[in-house]
Amino acid sequence: MRLVFFFLWVCLFAMTVKCDLPIHCLNTHIAGTWKFSVSDLTTKPTDCGYSHPDSNRYHFDHPAEDKFSPTDKIDVTLRLPDYAESSSSSVNGSWTMVYDEGFEVTLGDRVYFAFSKYVPRFSFVKSDEVADYRSICTETMVGWFRTASGMTGCWKGERTDSASLIAANTIKTAKDSEHIVTVIPDIPVNLKFKADEWLIHTVNNDPASSWTAVANSRFQDQPLADVMVLLGAANYAKQNVHIAAVDDLRADTEKYSGLPDHWDWREHGYVDEVVDQGNCGSCYAMATISAVNSRFRVKSEGKMGLNLSGQNLLTCSSYNQGCEGGYPYLAAKYGADYGFSLDTCDPYKDGKIPEKSCSNKQCNTKFYLSDYYYIGGYYGNCSEVSMMHEVMESGPIVSGFQAPYSLFSYESGIFTGPDAKKEGAWEQTNHAVVIVGWGVDTARTPPMKYWIVKNTWGKDWGEDGYFRIRRGRDECGIESMSVAPVVEWEVDAETL
Numbered sequence: 001m002r003l004v005f006f007f008l009w010v011c012l013f014a015m016t017v018k019c020d021l022p023i024h025c026l027n028t029h030i031a032g033t034w035k036f037s038v039s040d041l042t043t044k045p046t047d048c049g050y051s052h053p054d055s056n057r058y059h060f061d062h063p064a065e066d067k068f069s070p071t072d073k074i075d076v077t078l079r080l081p082d083y084a085e086s087s088s089s090s091v092n093g094s095w096t097m098v099y100d101e102g103f104e105v106t107l108g109d110r111v112y113f114a115f116s117k118y119v120p121r122f123s124f125v126k127s128d129e130v131a132d133y134r135s136i137c138t139e140t141m142v143g144w145f146r147t148a149s150g151m152t153g154c155w156k157g158e159r160t161d162s163a164s165l166i167a168a169n170t171i172k173t174a175k176d177s178e179h180i181v182t183v184i185p186d187i188p189v190n191l192k193f194k195a196d197e198w199l200i201h202t203v204n205n206d207p208a209s210s211w212t213a214v215a216n217s218r219f220q221d222q223p224l225a226d227v228m229v230l231l232g233a234a235n236y237a238k239q240n241v242h243i244a245a246v247d248d249l250r251a252d253t254e255k256y257s258g259l260p261d262h263w264d265w266r267e268h269g270y271v272d273e274v275v276d277q278g279n280c281g282s283c284y285a286m287a288t289i290s291a292v293n294s295r296f297r298v299k300s301e302g303k304m305g306l307n308l309s310g311q312n313l314l315t316c317s318s319y320n321q322g323c324e325g326g327y328p329y330l331a332a333k334y335g336a337d338y339g340f341s342l343d344t345c346d347p348y349k350d351g352k353i354p355e356k357s358c359s360n361k362q363c364n365t366k367f368y369l370s371d372y373y374y375i376g377g378y379y380g381n382c383s384e385v386s387m388m389h390e391v392m393e394s395g396p397i398v399s400g401f402q403a404p405y406s407l408f409s410y411e412s413g414i415f416t417g418p419d420a421k422k423e424g425a426w427e428q429t430n431h432a433v434v435i436v437g438w439g440v441d442t443a444r445t446p447p448m449k450y451w452i453v454k455n456t457w458g459k460d461w462g463e464d465g466y467f468r469i470r471r472g473r474d475e476c477g478i479e480s481m482s483v484a485p486v487v488e489w490e491v492d493a494e495t496l
Contacts, residue, residue: 020101020320020321020324020325020326020327021054021056021101021115021118021321022056022118022128022129022130022132022133022135023100023101023102023115023116023118023133023135024100024130024135025100025101025102025116025135025137026097026100026137027080027081027097027103027379027380028080029116029137029138030078030095030097030103030116030137031078031079031080032077032078032159032161033075033076033077033078033159033160033161034075034076034077034078034157034158034159034160035073035074035075035076035157035158035160036073036074036075036076036112036155036156036157037070037072037073037155037156037157037158038070038071038072038073038074038145038153038154038155039068039069039070039071039153039154039155040071040153041147041151041152041153042151042152042153043150043151044152045152045337045338046144046152046153046154047318048064048067048068048142048143048144048154048318049062049063049064049065049066049067049068049142049154050064050318051318052315052316052317052318052358053314053315053316053317053318053320053321053322053324053326053353054317054318054319054320054321054322055321055322055324056128056321056324057126057128059141060120060126061126064141064142064154065142065156068142068154068156070155070156073088074086074088074089075087075088075160076088076105076107076157078095078103078105081378081380081381082094082095082096082377082378082381083095084105084106084107085107086107089107089108091107091108092107093105093106093107093108094106094378095378096374096378096379097378097379097380098113098327098329098330098379099327099329099379101115101116101327102114102115102116102140102141102143103116104333109147109148109149110145110146110147110148111145111146112143112144112145112155112157113143113144113145113319113330113333114140114141114142114143114144114155114156114157115140115141115143116135116136116137116139116140116141117135117136117137117139117140117141118133118134118135118136118141119133119134119136120132120133120134121133121134138158138159139156139157139158139159140156140157140158141156142154142155142156143155143156143157144318144337146337191223191224191225192221192222192223192224193219193220193221193222193223193224193227193408194220194221195215195216195219195220195408195409196405196406196409197215199213199406199409200213200214200215200409203406203409209413210413210414210415210416210441210444210448210470211410211411211412211413211414211415211416211468212411212412212413213406213409213410213411214409214410214411215409216408216409216410216411216461217460218457218458218460218461219408226279227408229279229280229281229323230277230283230431230457231403231405231407231430231431248383248384248385255385256385256388259385259388259389259392260392261439261440262437262438262439262440263388263391263392263437263438263439264436264437264438264439264452265294265298265391265395265396265436265437266436266437266452268298268302269297269302270294270297270298270302270395271290271294271297271396271436271454272290272293272294272297272307274454274455274456274458274459274464274465274466275290275310275348275456275458276456276457276458276459277456277457278348278350279350280314280323280350281323281324281325282310282314282322282323282456283431283432283433283456284320284325284326284327284328284330284331284398284432285310285313285314285317285320285326285331286310286348286456287328287398287432287433287434287454287456288313288328288331288332288335288398288432288483288485289308289309289310289313289331289340290396290434290454290456291395291396291397291398291434291485292306292308292332292335292340292367292369292485292487293306293307293308294395294396294434294436295394295395295396295485295486295487296367296487296489297395298394298395299395299487299488299489300489303489304489306342306367307342307343307344308340308341308342308343308367309340309341309342309343309345309346309347309348309363310343310348311343311346311347311348311349312340312341312345312346312363313331313334313335313340314353315346315353315354315358316334316338316358317330317331317334317338319331319333319334320334322353323353327400327432328398328400328432328483329372329374329379329483332369332372332398332483332485333372335367335368335369335372335485336368336369336370336371336372338366339366339367339368340366340367340368340369341363341365341366341367342363342365342367345363345365346363367487369485369486369487370486370487370488371486372483372484372485372486373483373484373486374481374482374483374484375387375390375397375482375483375484379481382479382480382481382482383479384471384472384474384479387399387435387479387482388438390482390484391435391436391437391438394484394486396434396435396436396454397434397435397482397483397484398432398433398434398435398482398483398484398485399432399433399434399435399453399478399479399481399482399483400429400430400431400432400477400480400481400482401429401431401433401469401475401476401477401478401480402417402418402428402429402430402431402476402477403417403430403431403476404417404418404476407467410461410462410467411462412462412463413468414441414448414450414468414469414470415467415468415469415470415475416469416470416475417469417475417476418476419474419476419477428477429477429480429481433453433454433455433456434453434454435451435452435453435454435482436452436453436454436466437451437452438450438451438452438471439452439468448470449470449471449472450468450469450470450471451468451469451470451471451478452466452468453466453467453468453469453478454466455467
């Protein structure tokens with residue numbers, strides 16, 4: 001019976017990973033020659049035909065293509081790992097994947113982003129299962145572009161290089177090369193979360209264990225579907241993947257030169273309060289907002305104690321899917337393009353999103369990011385040391401990782417878990433958190449390095465809402481993808 005229960009947990013966790021949109025395209029699918037069809041620029045913000053928040057079914061009930069009127073075309077070449085150029089305008093730039101969902105291209109003063117195209121396998125199907133869709137990685141959905149001066153437009157892309165080149169650039173990861181597909185039924189409504197007493201006993205009685213487990217009352221006897229949302233488990237049974245952490249083979253004396261053994265922004269008073277995301281797949285939004293709050297404190301040396309609105313981001317962003325999930329990179333992009341509102345204007349509603357309204361119109365005071373980027377410069381170039389420098393020099397960062405079911409039982413100590421699922425050089429993630437610092441447990445032999453991580457499951461979980469996780473080994477994929485939101489301090493804190 002024990003073996004059966006453990007297998008059920010592994011299967012439920014492994015197969016119910018948040019996917020946000022049922023798309024799976026890799027950078028090798030995207031690299032090539034493209035033709036971008038673009039609309040005229042406008043001084044008014046445009047949603048390019050998307051809902052607020054974005055919704056999978058809305059894409060097919062109200063196709064953005066129906067409202068898209070291109071007026072010009074430009075030729076763009078994307079080369080690995082991150083070089084972009086336009087032969088139409090003789091402008092060079094850069095590009096990056098946004099997970100496996102889409103890509104962003106910067107050319108001159110313009111930034112283009114679009115989701116890769118996907119279509120139902122059967123015209124009559126309106127489903128939330130990835131197996132019912134097919135990714136077309138050689139085309140995009142209608143996307144957005146913006147100039148440095150704030151003018152906006154819409155665009156759509158199509159690859160124009162030869163089929164043989166496309167085939168050569170394709171990674172075959174499964175029988176259906178366009179998706180990594182694992183399908184299970186919906187989690188039964190009456191299935192309740194039960195703490196794994198065997199795991200707790202095993203962890204707590206293992207002399208080599210670096211952490212302590214407990215049956216957390218926060219989750220016990222709650223609907224399993226609600227609990228699994230906290231790890232990104234929802235509609236789409238697809239693996240979200242990203243490129244693995246970059247190996248750094250230098251000696252420690254060289255690798256960690258200029259970096260202290262311990263760093264913690266909480267000790268400076270620059271980290272905001274721990275929140276509870278509730279029964280909403282909002283970790284990407286709440287973690288991003290927390291990092292931005294902290295970075296304003298760091299930038300202003302504590303003079304700007306902002307608390308920005310995660311609810312406003314959930315409700316108003318066309319780049320993400322509200323409580324159905326999203327990505328820190330696109331959450332930060334929203335902050336750069338549209339600005340964040342104050343939490344006092346639009347407080348968190350525990351996963352409830354107002355219908356047919358965006359509170360953006362009610363919150364006039366906006367705080368914009370000046371930039372946002374993947375640590376390492378582009379998607380797939382992250383590393384432990386680059387993360388440490390970013391944290392120490394600019395403030396907390398947002399990281400995705402593959403949180404295992406055992407994290408529900410975490411009480412204290414340095415968490416260790418299984419390797420993130422991989423396809424070649426790719427890893428799977430399901431949760432977003434904030435890294436506020438790092439340290440070394442010298443009481444252990446040998447000493448164990450760790451990250452200090454802020455979670456979004458409330459103060460009663462873990463170490464007052466935080467946990468530590470082993471550092472330097474890409475534990476659970478924690479060092480494979482991190483996002484840095486960039487802030488500027490230009491507002492007098494006394495006027496807020």
